[in-house]
Amino acid sequence: xxxxxxIWLPRWPVQRRLLERPELRRRPVFVCRRERRGxxxxxxxxxxxxxxxxxxASRRSAVPRIPAGMSLAEAMAVLSLTYGSRGCHVAEVxxxxxxxxxxxxxxxxxxxxxFAPLVAIEAAASPHEGPxxxxxxxxxxxxxxxxxxxxxxxxxxxxxxxGIHARAAIADTPAAAWAxxxxxxxxxxxDPRGRAAGRHRRVAVVPPGGQIPSLAGLPAAALRxxxxxxxxxxxxxxxxxxxxxxxxxxxLASRFSPQLLQRLAEFTGERAEPLVVPCSGELPTAxxxxxxxxxxxxxxxxxxxxxxxxxxxxxxxxxxxEGKGVMALQxxxxxxxxxxxxxxxxxxxxxxxxxxxxxxxxxxxxxLAELVRLRMARMRLPREIEGIVVEVVSAGAAxxxxxxxxxxxxGASASQVAMLMDRLAGRLGxxxxxxxxxxxxxxxxxxxxxxxxxxRAVRSRARPVRDQRPIxxxxxxxxxxxxxxxxxxxxxxxAVSVVDAVDATxxxxxxxxxxxxxxxxxxxxxxxxIGTQPHDVxxxxxxxxxxxxxxxxxxxxxxxxxVETSSGNRYWIFRRLRGxxxxxxxxxxxxxxxxx
Amino acid sequence: xxxxxxxxxxxxxxxxxxxxxxxxxxxxxxxxxxATADLLRRAAEWRQAxxxxxxxxxxxxxxxxxxxxxxxxxxGSLVEWLAGGDAAGAVSLACAVACRxxxxxxxxxxxxxxxxxxxxxETLRETSRHASSQAATIVVVDRGQRFYPPAVxxxxxxxxxxxxxxxxxxxxxxxxxxxxDEIWAVDQALRCPGVAVVLAWPGRVHPTAMRRWxxxxxxxxxxxxxxxxxxxxxxxxxxxxxxxxxxxxxxVERDAVVDPAVRRLRLVLxxxxxxxxxxxxxxxxxVLLDTVHGREAVCRRPLPSHQGPRPATGAASGPMVGPMVGPMxxxxxxxxxxxxx
Numbered sequence: 006x007x008x009x010x011x012i013w014l015p016r017w018p019v020q021r022r023l024l025e026r027p028e029l030r031r032r033p034v035f036v037c038r039r040e041r042r043g044x045x046x047x048x049x050x051x052x053x054x055x056x057x058x059x060x061x062a063s064r065r066s067a068v069p070r071i072p073a074g075m076s077l078a079e080a081m082a083v084l085s086l087t088y089g090s091r092g093c094h095v096a097e098v099x100x101x102x103x104x105x106x107x108x109x110x111x112x113x114x115x116x117x118x119x120f121a122p123l124v125a126i127e128a129a130a131s132p133h134e135g136p137x138x139x140x141x142x143x144x145x146x147x148x149x150x151x152x153x154x155x156x157x158x159x160x161x162x163x164x165x166x167x168g169i170h171a172r173a174a175i176a177d178t179p180a181a182a183w184a185x186x187x188x189x190x191x192x193x194x195x196d197p198r199g200r201a202a203g204r205h206r207r208v209a210v211v212p213p214g215g216q217i218p219s220l221a222g223l224p225a226a227a228l229r230x231x232x233x234x235x236x237x238x239x240x241x242x243x244x245x246x247x248x249x250x251x252x253x254x255x256x257l258a259s260r261f262s263p264q265l266l267q268r269l270a271e272f273t274g275e276r277a278e279p280l281v282v283p284c285s286g287e288l289p290t291a292x293x294x295x296x297x298x299x300x301x302x303x304x305x306x307x308x309x310x311x312x313x314x315x316x317x318x319x320x321x322x323x324x325x326x327e328g329k330g331v332m333a334l335q336x337x338x339x340x341x342x343x344x345x346x347x348x349x350x351x352x353x354x355x356x357x358x359x360x361x362x363x364x365x366x367x368x369x370x371x372x373l374a375e376l377v378r379l380r381m382a383r384m385r386l387p388r389e390i391e392g393i394v395v396e397v398v399s400a401g402a403a404x405x406x407x408x409x410x411x412x413x414x415x416g417a418s419a420s421q422v423a424m425l426m427d428r429l430a431g432r433l434g435x436x437x438x439x440x441x442x443x444x445x446x447x448x449x450x451x452x453x454x455x456x457x458x459x460x461r462a463v464r465s466r467a468r469p470v471r472d473q474r475p476i477x478x479x480x481x482x483x484x485x486x487x488x489x490x491x492x493x494x495x496x497x498x499x500a501v502s503v504v505d506a507v508d509a510t511x512x513x514x515x516x517x518x519x520x521x522x523x524x525x526x527x528x529x530x531x532x533x534x535i536g537t538q539p540h541d542v543x544x545x546x547x548x549x550x551x552x553x554x555x556x557x558x559x560x561x562x563x564x565x566x567x568v569e570t571s572s573g574n575r576y577w578i579f580r581r582l583r584g585x586x587x588x589x590x591x592x593x594x595x596x597x598x599x600x601x
Numbered sequence: 602x603x604x605x606x607x608x609x610x611x612x613x614x615x616x617x618x619x620x621x622x623x624x625x626x627x628x629x630x631x632x633x634x635x636a637t638a639d640l641l642r643r644a645a646e647w648r649q650a651x652x653x654x655x656x657x658x659x660x661x662x663x664x665x666x667x668x669x670x671x672x673x674x675x676x677g678s679l680v681e682w683l684a685g686g687d688a689a690g691a692v693s694l695a696c697a698v699a700c701r702x703x704x705x706x707x708x709x710x711x712x713x714x715x716x717x718x719x720x721x722x723e724t725l726r727e728t729s730r731h732a733s734s735q736a737a738t739i740v741v742v743d744r745g746q747r748f749y750p751p752a753v754x755x756x757x758x759x760x761x762x763x764x765x766x767x768x769x770x771x772x773x774x775x776x777x778x779x780x781x782d783e784i785w786a787v788d789q790a791l792r793c794p795g796v797a798v799v800l801a802w803p804g805r806v807h808p809t810a811m812r813r814w815x816x817x818x819x820x821x822x823x824x825x826x827x828x829x830x831x832x833x834x835x836x837x838x839x840x841x842x843x844x845x846x847x848x849x850x851x852x853v854e855r856d857a858v859v860d861p862a863v864r865r866l867r868l869v870l871x872x873x874x875x876x877x878x879x880x881x882x883x884x885x886x887x888v889l890l891d892t893v894h895g896r897e898a899v900c901r902r903p904l905p906s907h908q909g910p911r912p913a914t915g916a917a918s919g920p921m922v923g924p925m926v927g928p929m930x931x932x933x934x935x936x937x938x939x940x941x942x
Contacts (some may be wrong), residue, residue: 418795422738422771425793429775429786437776441750453751458773486862486892489692491749536687543853546861567861573851574688575864598749600864600892601684601692 006213008147009280011127011182012117012139012160012173014110019051021109022099024168028442028454029097030054033084037077038101045077048101048135056088073134091554103135111283112399113169114139116335119358120160121146125280127183138186140179140280147175149355157208174209179280180272181216184227184246185209191223216272221247228268237261246272288400289323291316294392298341301386306378314374316395321370330366330403335359336377339392356394357387362435364459365423366401372424379431426458447551448561449491449597485549486567488577488598495595496523498578501539513545513566513578517594535596541571551579567600575600658824661701662897668870668886669845674702676822678844679815683830683871685850690866690890692802693752694849695826697895699798700756702824703737703770737797738771740790744783744803746776756895770797784810791817791825802828811842846871852887863898864890 014020018036023029030053037045050071069087071080081093107126114124120141127138143156150156157173164171174185185192189209211219220227223246226235238261243249249257249269257266270276293312301309313336321331337356359380361373404420430438439455446452500514518539519527527537547566554560562582569575577598655675659666666672674680684691741748750772757769775790777783783803790799791814799818806829818825827843852865870884889898 420795421793422773422795425740425789425796426773428789433775433777433782433786437778438773440771440773441754443751443754449749449751453749453754455774458771487752488749489696489752490745490747492747544861569854570688571853572686573853574686575690575851576688599688599747600690601688 006177007142007144008153008175008177008213009179009182010120010141010143010157010160010173010175011179011186012141012164012171013183013186014113014137014139014164014169014171016049016051017110017137018049018101018106018135020169021106022097023051023053024109026456027168028444028456031451033088033092033096035077035080035096035098036101037098045098046073047071047075047077047080048073050080052092106135110136110139112333113164114283115288115396115398116333116360117141117160118396119163119335119337119356120150120156123280123282125282127179128281138183140182142280143175153210154208157210161207172207174211176211176216176220177213178216178271178274179278180229180268181211181220181274183229184220184223184272185211188220188223188227192219216274217247217250221245221250225249228265228272230265230268231262234262234265238265288397289320290394290396291319292392292394294339295390298389298391300389302388306381309381310374310378313377313393313395314370316393317370317373317377320395320397321368321373324397324400325368325403328403329400330368331363331373331397332366332399332401333360333362333397334373335394335396335398336361337394337396338387338390339394340387341389341391354387357384357390359384360398361431363423363427364430364457365420366403367420367424367427368403369424372427376427376431379428383432423459447553449487449551488575488600490599490601492597492599494526495579495597496520496526496535498523498594498596500592500594513542513547513568513580514594515542516540517542517578517596519596535576535599540568540574540576542568543571544569548580550582565597655819655822658702660698661704662698662888664886664888664897665698665847665868668847668868668884670870674824675844676824677819679811679818679825679827679842681841681843681846682826682828683846683848684828685830685848689849689851690864691830691849692828693864693892694866694868694888694890695800695828696753697756697890699739699800699826700753700770700895703739703757703797738773738793738795739798739800740793740796741772741774742783742786742790742799742801742803743774743776744780744801748774750774753895755893780804787825788813788817791823792821793823794821796821796823799823799825800828801825808840808842815842815844860898862891862893864892866890 019034022034022036033050033052033055035050036048038048040046055068069083071083075083077098081096084092084096110126114126117124117139121143123142125140125142127136127140129136141160143153147153147156150159153175157175160173161171172186172189174182174189176182176185186209189206192206192209225238225244225246225248227246228249230238238244238249243252249265250273254266254269257269267276271278293316317334320334324330336359338359339356340354359377361376361380363373363376367373426438435457436455438458440458441453442456444452444454497520498514498517499520501516501518516539519535519537524537545566545568548564549566550562550564552560552562563579564582565577565579567575568578576596577600578594578596581593581595655677657671657673657675659673660669680695682691682695753772757772775786777786780803783801784806787799787801787803788810790796814825817823825843848869848871850867850869852867854865866888868886868888891898
């Protein structure tokens with residue numbers, strides 16, 4: 006009996022765009038298709054970090070219901086009912102690109118070969134619906150990961166670490182796993198550790214041979230039926246898979262579409278469903294198997310890197326001949342059976358996987374080997390390995406330059422900077438290296454976004470949008486100067502002497518110091534930029550009133566001042582305001598920035 | 602004043618000279634004046650030989666350039682900025698200098714190597730015509746994760762650059778979470794030939810690590826700007842491998858008509874690889890930092906003379922003459938005036 010793990014990636018077209026442009030997470034994203042007569046219909050939409058909806062009674066009812074196929078105008082109307090017209094103004098509308106969605110899904114499928122060698126993409130149900138699922142044949146491989154429950158959780162959290170929202174399930178057939186992955190919330194199964202199924206459960210495991218008893222309560226649409234067949238079933242009062250399974254098969258063929266009988270047979274396993282392995286654009290793979298298990302304790306890291314570099318060269322050479330370079334690759338250290346695994350009855354362990362990603366396609370095996378070395382120097386390597394597999398996950402067009410006899414060619418420094426970014430990201434983490442980009446937001450904490458470096462060309466190809474630069478990026482006056490350092494959280498101040506604590510027009514305090522609670526929050530190891538001693542204000546400039554819009558949630562109203570103390574230090578402090586247009590102050594002062 | 606920054610360590614021949622010089626100045630072991638002068642002259646020659654072939658680039662602050670021994674910064678050099686207070690402006694000044702160094706239109710970028718800083722300003726302007734049109738890269742190693750890019754991003758978009766159609770310098774921020782990662786990141790950035798400036802504010806750095814940074818900067822030509830002393834642990838007497846060490850302290854302005862966008866900073870050359878004759882001279886200047894545009898401000902009237910002793914040499918005297926001008930010059934309010942109202 007085979008076991009299939011299905012990974013469902015909800016709203017994959019939107020997720021792909023959010024992965025490429027993380028700054029879109031704070032905006033609603035619509036992926037639309039242009040129909041006949043110019044009507045734009047919604048293929049998928051999502052708002053990753055939505056604000057609090059002021060017009061909704063509860064958070065659960067705040068999510069507007071916009072099904073696929075709805076026209077964009079109707080979708081905008083539904084969105085504005087929940088979030089106001091501002092939600093429509095900031096919405097990002099992009100055209101559907103099924104080829105790019107499939108290419109990204111194929112890259113993900115290649116990277117999922119860490120779980121099992123056979124990874125397939127689901128067959129699209131219709132030409133208008135792109136695939137969103139991966140089927141992985143995990144027959145016999147779940148033992149490497151400590152069981153099916155551990156494997157399915159590992160798969161979900163591995164993708165979550167890359168910023169991908171996924172749900173996964175394991176069953177005997179792809180159809181049953183597909184149904185379970187799409188309805189993990191409603192499955193009542195509990196895992197072996199006794200934890201009950203939560204509302205946001207992302208994983209499910211259907212026991213072998215138990216797809217009918219376990220999934221009988223799921224809706225009939227989970228059999229991947231067309232809408233017309235589902236409507237036929239509802240007309241006769243059949244709404245669940247269990248209801249369909251109880252019907253005699255002979256009557257099914259005569260009363261309903263043949264699709265129902267086919268889907269039911271695939272669900273139960275009576276009819277085999279072929280797994281469609283992506284074969285378009287297969288990327289190179291190189292492997293090295295040792296005659297005997299290699300003890301890493303007795304092996305120098307340089308020797309191991311030399312082997313990996315040879316495999317990398319074998320992978321890079323065919324790509325370079327096509328003018329391509331590596332964007333992402335996977336190095337798998339195949340492990341033999343450890344002592345713990347033998348005690349537990351397992352034959353082998355899951356491979357140790359090293360994922361390498363670069364910001365620009367590269368054909369330099371030495372550079373890739375250096376990135377692998379950086380990762381291996383900071384990870385816990387297995388005790389012994391039986392082989393090494395290098396697989397290219399993603400490739401792109403590499404920049405080709407003519408070599409010059411004297412000096413360096415134009416653009417050589419750019420490629421060296423790209424390599425530097427790869428090295429920094431390889432050791433510090435991909436999110437720790439970024440380029441800042443201005444964001445049109447009044448609140449200083451959200452006035453910029455971190456985008457991956459070396460992504461200028463991608464951004465320039467995007468469709469032109471209206472200028473939404475914040476005022477600090479365009480204004481050239483002292484009123485909009487910003488501090489060099491911004492504290493992670495504003496620290497509350499104790500205004501020692503002030504004219505009127507509740508009068509918003511009174512100006513800044515003439516003396517302030519950190520409160521005891523704020524002083525305790527200062528990290529003793531790292532300098533906070535402000536001491537705990539009292540500060541006498543000599544000069545002040547302001548106020549600059551910053552007020553966020555109501556559709557962003559709780560309104561933030563602040564009066565910022567640039568104050569200079571008697572010792573010559575400059576700080577960016579603000580008073581938190583609350584109330585109507587009169588601007589009655591709460592009398593609470595905070596320090597937010599340091600002109601250090 | 603004279604003894605600051607003389608405790609240089611290392612094995613490349615500089616340590617004995619510095620130790621002798623420190624002994625002379627502090628009175629540890631008197632030597633004949635002729636021997637002292639000879640040693641200092643030889644030290645200056647050694648350092649000039651080391652700096653041979655390294656291009657001098659403009660920092661964009663004429664006052665600061667008068668303070669620097671070479672009239673600018675040599676490619677592949679390290680500069681330490683010692684902060685004189687919590688919010689003294691050392692990081693702001695270092696960021697402004699970094700933006701000017703990375704500006705493709707700045708004098709010296711991409712020009713032919715020059716030997717010394719005595720080249721006239723006309724030559725610098727001439728070399729600016731040959732500046733590379735390729736965007737430079739600024740790498741900010743932000744260990745404390747408090748760097749606020751919106752403060753610096755407008756400085757990178759100067760009107761002159763937009764008029765000439767140049768590309769904006771690329772600003773890349775790296776945020777290490779550990780001290781060893783920070784040291785490694787600075788080292789890697791300094792080794793990259795495509796990086797123009799590396800800006801960091803490390804805490805305690807072992808001299809070995811700083812020596813590695815120096816060699817890395819020498820190999821690539823990148824300029825390292827290190828803001829130190831923010832935590833109050835570093836004194837100017839500690840040894841350093843930096844080529845130049847500048848102490849930055851704010852000057853308190855009690856004049857209400859001063860432009861709030863202008864910050865007045867007092868800079869003191871506190872150490873580094875200066876020539877021997879300069880060690881006996883108090884070199885300090887005052888710089889007006891335009892915090893809106895990230896460049897040196899222009900002033901038209903003499904500054905009041907309460908900012909401390911004037912420099913001893915003409916080269917180190919401040920150029921500020923005239924009132925500071927700006928659109929918000931009259932909007933500053935003194936605390937006392939605020940209370941009275």
